[in-house]
Amino acid sequence: MTKSGRKSPRLVAEKRYKKPAGKPAKTRATTTRKTPTKRRRKSSRPPRKGVIGLLQRLVRWVLRLFWKVTWRVGVVVLILLSLAVGYVYSTLPDVNALLDGRARGSVTLMDRDGEVFAWRGDQFGGVVTASTVSPHLRNAVVATEDKRFYRHFGLSPRGIASAVKINLSEGRGPLSGHGGSTITQQTAKLLCLGVEYEADAWESEAEYVRDCRRGSISRKAKEAVYALAMELKYTKDEILSIYLNRAYMGGGAFGAEAAAQRYFGKPAATVAPQEAAMLAGLLTAPTRLAPTTNLERSQDRAATVLRLMNEQGYLSDSEMKAAQDNPATLSAAAQRQAGGYFADWVMESGPEFFTRDTTEDVIIRTTLDQRMQRAAEEALDWVFENKVREGSEAQAAIVVMSADGAVRAMVGGRKAQVVGAFNRATMAKRQTGSTFKPFVYATALELGHHHDSTVVDEPYCMDIPGSGRWCPTNFDKKYRGLVTLQQALRQSLNIPAVKVSEAMGRDLVRQVATDFGIDNQLADGPALALGASESTLLEMTGAYAGILNGGSSVTPYGLVELKLIGDDTPLMGTGGGIGERVISEEAARELTWMMYNVVHGGTGGRAKLPDREAAGKTGTTQAARDAWFLGFTADYVAGVWMGYDDNTPLSGVTGGGLPAEIWRETMVRVNEGIDPKPLPMLRPQPKPKPQPVQRQRRRNTNFENFLKDLFGR
Incomplete structure (x- = not known):
């Protein structure tokens, strides 16, 4: 072999043998098996072209953009919310400072026995x-x-x-x-x-x-x-x-x-x-x-x-x-829910900073007697259910008080269970009619006249400057000639009342009425004696209480004691009671006897009580727009007014009718369980009848003296 500069390639097994046909050659890599990771295959379907594809790509782009914006905005909102919550958290006070959040205080009203009967305020x-x-x-x-x-x-x-x-x-x-x-x-x-x-x-x-x-x-x-x-x-x-x-x-x-x-x-x-x-x-x-x-x-x-x-x-x-x-x-x-009208009156009459606008929690002890309050409400309901025609819109009011002016019950209208309603007992100023006449006769008695003083009931006229001739008449248009003051009051004669007022002097009559507590502007003319002036039922009842207590003025009151919750020392006490003397006790006792005859034989006969003495006076104003009855027993004074809120005349009603019956029903219930007592009044002894002249034996005085000397007698 001839050597050359290149190395001969290395002989390996794979090169030695040919791969069998149809069989894959095994490599060394196949000896170690690994599980391939699953990957989501991409769709082999090519993206759509045209409008549909464009819309799909646009929707995907919008969604991606929305998500990118949303999570970023969400993070910003979360940060701002956390800051806001953190700020509010830092301003929150201790929990104890949040338990009482009232803007004003409360008033709890208690009756004369210490029982809660009303709440006002928060x-x-x-x-x-x-x-x-x-x-x-x-x-x-x-x-x-x-x-x-x-x-x-x-x-x-x-x-x-x-x-x-x-x-x-x-x-x-x-x-x-x-x-x-x-x-x-x-x-x-x-x-x-x-x-x-x-x-x-x-x-x-x-x-x-x-x-x-x-x-x-x-x-x-x-x-x-x-x-x-x-x-x-x-x-x-x-x-x-x-x-x-x-x-x-x-x-x-x-x-x-x-x-x-x-x-x-x-x-x-x-x-x-x-x-x-x-x-x-x-x-x-x-x-x-x-x-x-x-x-x-x-x-x-x-x-x-x-x-x-x-x-x-x-x-x-x-x-x-x-x-x-x-x-x-x-x-x-x-x-x-007793004393709705009474509670409102106490709240109005008390100091504003401790009642209507109080920021403190206040307890007020009052003069209210809940038994008497129910008695007055029941009496009014009974009369209207049994004596008044169905559907009548006439109203009525009742006040019951002690002789010192302590108000025991108050009904300011036919709906008794109210709060903040118009109170006809304290707010309505109405002409008083003949209920004013006792103050005319009180003046005469104080000036030395008596119940048996006489006045002539006859046609009577006066020339009033600026008004012309004025000729008052009696209710029945009749004249009775010579009458005593007691007879004139018992039969509620108008002409004698005017004559007595003129004889005593209107200024004196006006002064006596004012001193007794009728505090409104009184009429200047001669019609003063017939109740032409206006007053409230509360004032008139207080004035009659002055007659019962012996002639001293009275300031009606309902508040006895006011103190803050938790304090033992009262902030204020009674705001009324008996004041200065107006007429002598003798005059008051004689006037009481005259008013006793109004009930026992006069115009107030329907007010007569079955078991005790009562005195009072009826009153009916011109055209019967107002009907009154005011009177008293030895223990309590009560006043009743009846009429329409719009001054519509009453039909067939006088003071001696329905008002007297309401008064009677009220006082029967009020005096239930109380032993009867005689009225504090003058009781004139009946004059002995004149004896017929008889022939008397003439006495021999000398002979009688001789016998005395003889027998030592």
């Missing part, structure tokens, strides 16, 4: 927590308002979506109607998202509240941020505690404690399941569902709440049925 019974209230109440609120309260983070997307669906299905806007709010969101709304009420910044407190309750999208967004911050700041029980203390539950009650005391007379810690269900049911519509407004409707709502508690495992079937079969009822005080 009631707050005291702080409660989720752990101190009855478990039934806590469960009822959660079951009704937010069943996932302990599981969500402050917002409930499921609840919001459900609320939007319901609103749209009912034809409303997505945020109108059902809100889907959690308890946390509702609490944020109650806190007005941290904006405190400032009187200078808002037109009214109501406007502030309306702004807090707005449901715009921006407001909902702020509410969500505030709710998230609250969830970070406070525990679930702390949030629920704020809600239980701030929620309005109708009847002026803010918070669970005030509502439990208001409706059931017990603390929130001891309410039963049916009572808890009623309180929780109020949260939806507190004013409409308040049991003091409509007990049956409130009980129906409570039955629904009990069912929800059962469905969510808070009550067994037997517990739910027992509670539904025995629904919650109001306490005795809440049932009576």
Whole structure:
């Protein structure tokens, strides 16, 4: 072999043998097997061309762009939300500062026996927590308002979506109607998202509240941020505690404690399941569902709440049925709702900064006697049901007071259970008619005349400067000639009253009436004696109390003591009572006897009581627009007014008719159980009848003296 510069190729096995036909040659690489990684095969189908392909590529591009923008925007929104929540979190105060958020205080009114009979202002019974209230109440609120309260983070997307669906299905806007709010969101709304009420910044407190309750999208967004911050700041029980203390539950009650005391007379810690269900049911519509407004409707709502508690495992079937079969009822005080007009009058007559605009919690002890209040209300109802034609719109008012002016009962209209209504006993100024005449005769008695002084009842006319000739007449158009003052008052004669007033002097009559407490501007002309002046029923009743107490003036009063809750020292005491003497006690006692004859034989016969003495006076104004009866027993004074609010004349009614009957029915009930006492009045001794002249034996004085000397007698 010839050697050359190149090496001969290396002989290998593969080169030695030929590959069998049809069989792949094995290589060394095949000796080590590896599982190939699965890869998504690309579609072998070529991309579509034309319009469809263009649209597909455009959609894919838009989706990719949307995703790139969305996640970036989402990150930015998340950062901004975190900053907003963090800022709100830093501004939230300690939970204890949020439990009582009322803008004004409360007033609790107690009767003469110390029993609560009325509430005014924003009631707050005291702080409660989720752990101190009855478990039934806590469960009822959660079951009704937010069943996932302990599981969500402050917002409930499921609840919001459900609320939007319901609103749209009912034809409303997505945020109108059902809100889907959690308890946390509702609490944020109650806190007005941290904006405190400032009187200078808002037109009214109501406007502030309306702004807090707005449901715009921006407001909902702020509410969500505030709710998230609250969830970070406070525990679930702390949030629920704020809600239980701030929620309005109708009847002026803010918070669970005030509502439990208001409706059931017990603390929130001891309410039963049916009572808890009623309180929780109020949260939806507190004013409409308040049991003091409509007990049956409130009980129906409570039955629904009990069912929800059962469905969510808070009550067994037997517990739910027992509670539904025995629904919650109001306490005795809440049932009576006594003294609506009386409570309003006390609130109006008291100092404004401790009653109507108080920022403190105040307790006022009053003169109200709830038994007498019910007596007056029942008497008025009985007369209108049995004596007045059906459908009559006539009104009436009643005032009952002691001789010192302490008001024991007040009815300002036919609807007794009211708050803030027009009070005809204190606000309506009406002509007094013949009920003014006792003050004319009081003047005459004080000036030395007596019940048996005489005046002539005859046609009588006067020339009044600027008005012409005035000729008063009696009610029956008859004249009785010479009559005593007692007869003139008993039969309510007009001409004698005018003559006595003119003889005594109108200025003196006006002064006596004013001193007795008739504080309105009195008429200047001679019609003063016939009650042409206007006055309120409260003033007139107080003036008659002055006659009963022996001739001293009286300032009617209802407030006995005012103090702040928690304080033992009263801030103020009685604002009325007996004042200065107006006429002598002798004159008052004689006038009482004259008024006694009005009831026992005069125009006030229908007011006569079956078991005790009474004195009073009827009154009917021109065209019978007003009818009055005022009178007293030895213990109490009562006044009754009847008429129409629009001055429509009464049909067939005089003071001696229906008003006297209302007075009688009232006083029979008021004096029930009280031993009869005689009236403090002058009781004239009947003059002995003149004896006929008889022939007397002439006595022999000398003979009688002789016998005395003889027998030592």
